Amino acid sequence: MPQTPISLLPMQRTDIEAAVELIRKSMNGIEARFAHKTMDFHFGCLDHGLNDGREYYLYRREGRILGLVGLHNYIWGPRENVWLTWFCVHPELQGQGLGTTLLSAAETMAKKLDYRKFFIETYDMPDFARARAFYEKRGYTRSGTIDNYLPNRAGMVVYLKLLQ
Numbered sequence: 001m002p003q004t005p006i007s008l009l010p011m012q013r014t015d016i017e018a019a020v021e022l023i024r025k026s027m028n029g030i031e032a033r034f035a036h037k038t039m040d041f042h043f044g045c046l047d048h049g050l051n052d053g054r055e056y057y058l059y060r061r062e063g064r065i066l067g068l069v070g071l072h073n074y075i076w077g078p079r080e081n082v083w084l085t086w087f088c089v090h091p092e093l094q095g096q097g098l099g100t101t102l103l104s105a106a107e108t109m110a111k112k113l114d115y116r117k118f119f120i121e122t123y124d125m126p127d128f129a130r131a132r133a134f135y136e137k138r139g140y141t142r143s144g145t146i147d148n149y150l151p152n153r154a155g156m157v158v159y160l161k162l163l164q
């Protein structure tokens with residue numbers, strides 16, 4: 001499907017509940033709880049003038065949040081590294097090309113911010129099989145696995161794309 005440019009808007013504190021609901025619908029309740037904590041932490045840091053290395057962007061249509069993508073630089077790690085976070089598309093729209101467009105927009109954003117290595121954390125459980133295939137088809141290389149990472153014993157799978 002041809003990609004059309006979309007505009008991503010920076011997420012605001014008032015978007016937290018809707019963004020978490022999108023994560024619950026598209027992933028699961030456990031991920032939604034983790035997301036709620038990190039988003040509360042992020043906006044709390046901003047209140048105190050602190051940089052937590054995180055940015056979140058939303059795709060909206062007619063006021064509804066239909067896509068979410070985040071970038072996270074571990075501020076204690078290399079400046080050139082960035083991780084994709086909470087990447088999801090509303091279930092009603094999955095499989096129509098929006099995820100491809102969002103990921104490409106996130107890569108463009110990451111390049112503008114001078115990141116050079118784009119990492120993705122995902123998991124080896126069946127829920128994420130389509131996501132893994134999605135990343136592999138879009139030029140990401142599986143660069144590592146950490147066994148028994150999640151409380152349910154699922155392993156973390158890391159993908160990497162070098163940004164040029």
Ligand SMILES: CC(C)(COP(=O)(O)OP(=O)(O)OC[C@H]1O[C@@H](n2cnc3c(N)ncnc32)[C@H](O)[C@@H]1OP(=O)(O)O)[C@@H](O)C(=O)NCCC(=O)NCCS
Nearest residue numbers: 026087088089094095096097098099100122130131134137
């Ligand atoms: C992964 C995700 C963001 C992709 O978004 P999308 O809008 O479905 O992506 P696209 O339509 O551009 O591409 C869909 C492709 O991914 C595959 N795919 C992956 N998950 C899919 C899903 N849940 N529904 C439909 N297609 C899916 C399709 O088979 C298609 O294959 P292709 O690579 O041969 O083109 C989206 O499916 C999603 O939100 N999944 C649940 C949350 C998730 O797993 N996020 C990633 C966390 S690491």
